[in-house]
Amino acid sequence: MTTTERRPAPDRRAGELGAVELARWLWRQLTSMRTALILLLLLALAAVPGSLIPQSGVDALEVSRWKQAHPNLAPIYERLGLFSVYDSAWFSAIYLLLMVSLVGCIIPRCFVYARALRAQPPPVPRNLSRLPEHATFATDDDVDVVLERAREVLRRKRYRLRKAEDGSGVSAEKGYLREFGNLVFHVSVIVVLVGFALGSLLGYQGGVIVLAGDPERDLSGGTFANTAASYDDLDPGSLFGADDFDPFTFTVDDFKVTWLTKGSARGTARDFRAQLSYREGVDGPEKSYDLRVNHPLTIGDTDVFLIGHGYAPVITVRDAEGEITYQGPTVFLPQDQSFLSFGVVKAPAKSGSVGLDGLLYPSFVLADGNPTTYFPALTNPLISMLVWTGDLGLDSGVPQSVYVLDTEKATPVENADGKPLRLDLQLGETAQLPDGLGSVSFDDVQPWVRVQISQTPGKRIALGGVVLALLGLLGSLFIRPRRVWIRARRRDDEDGDGTMVEIGILDRSGGADLGDVLDEIVTAVGGRSEKEMSP
Structure with a gap:
């Protein structure tokens, strides 16, 4: 006769879950339809800050300006990843959990649906x-x-x-396709998420300001070459490499804006377009394209969008000997709808660097003794800038933003009254600087355009997912x-x-x-x- 030794049961209270039972319960909760809907809502809510707060991958300049305007909130937002929402850990966690939840929810339902397709209708009730x-x-x-x-x-x-x-x-x-429509709708959500994920991993998005030419004033436009170094801000995907850029160049030959001049919408742009000349590769033929809002230029797998414009005053700074220390168009950034714009000039010189920071008034007038601009078009351009001299940090070796003037170690140039010198120059005027610092000339105004360049490999997959979602939704509603x-x-x-x-x-x-x-x-x-x- 053999006896079996019975091991004592582990200490576990009634209703207490073991590791396997707990894991199974968590999996059932994660893959329930209710959890999937909650995660989908959370993903939509998590994307809201990305549309309200400037993103570093889209407009790094706007992010820096936002930080300067909100110095107390900026560190908190930066720690929470709100300046790069779609790359943050918390957004990725919601994204991945939603993918797992949907897959775990849909696969069992597919098996249930397959059994239902093979099953016969129920017998006649009594x-x-x-x-x-x-x-x-x-x-x-x-x-x-x-x-x-x-x-x-x-x-x-x-x-x-x-x-x-x-x-x-x-x-x-009949009506079996109703459940099929539900399954198609939920599968399409996965397809859309996969499309966005591919675009985020394998694509990129960048922005750059390019000077625009004006044939009427014999101004030549700037040329852009599609390399990483040419972008003002660049947000590449994790799997996007430097060799994945489509080789092309383009030049903005002309830029025209049509302004509304009457009614409550006076001063609003009715239409603006940039005339481009572009070339694919090194030896490709030169082509032209009329770039407009919502009408991007597609070169290979890359799309070029027109998203903004502004003015670049052509300023010349000379030293006491008359030698040019700075000359060329300087990008000024619009501050409001009237295109009152801010910019800086940094002119290095042996006798002391000269810096200028101030405003461009496209249509300058005096209203109650205060300078203002009444219209965004260039009808009476004027620049009003303060003058600085001394150490502007140009030789420190630390990279500087072209839109910020470091005046920490510089001193303001003063006029005869001992007040900070402000230059108010209309187009074609020149002002002499005191203390033998030279002169400043306002020679011309050149337009610039801001373009967004992106490569989104998964956009067709995402579009297909959206079409599938619509078809599945129609089926689930009308069948x-x-x-x-x-x-x-x-x-x-x-x-x-x-x-x-x-x-x-x-x-x-x-x-x-x-x-x-x-x-x-x-x-x-x-x-x-x-x-x-x-x-």
């Missing part, structure tokens, strides 16, 4: 009069004739049929899953001989008015005066 929509009528036709007619009618209406084992009834069902049961039996009572027919209909989605459907089936099967409907 009491059809309990259904919300039912009818009873008598006919002189035989039972076999009535049931064959019923099968023919239902088959024509694309019902799946099941014959009762005793031959006394017919079961029919009505219904079941129809018909029973026929011989009647032999005091009312006479014949066949008693019972018909019942059930709408599985609920809320449908099946009265007309029932009337149509009753009439097609052969119903007459004894039809009665439930209220």
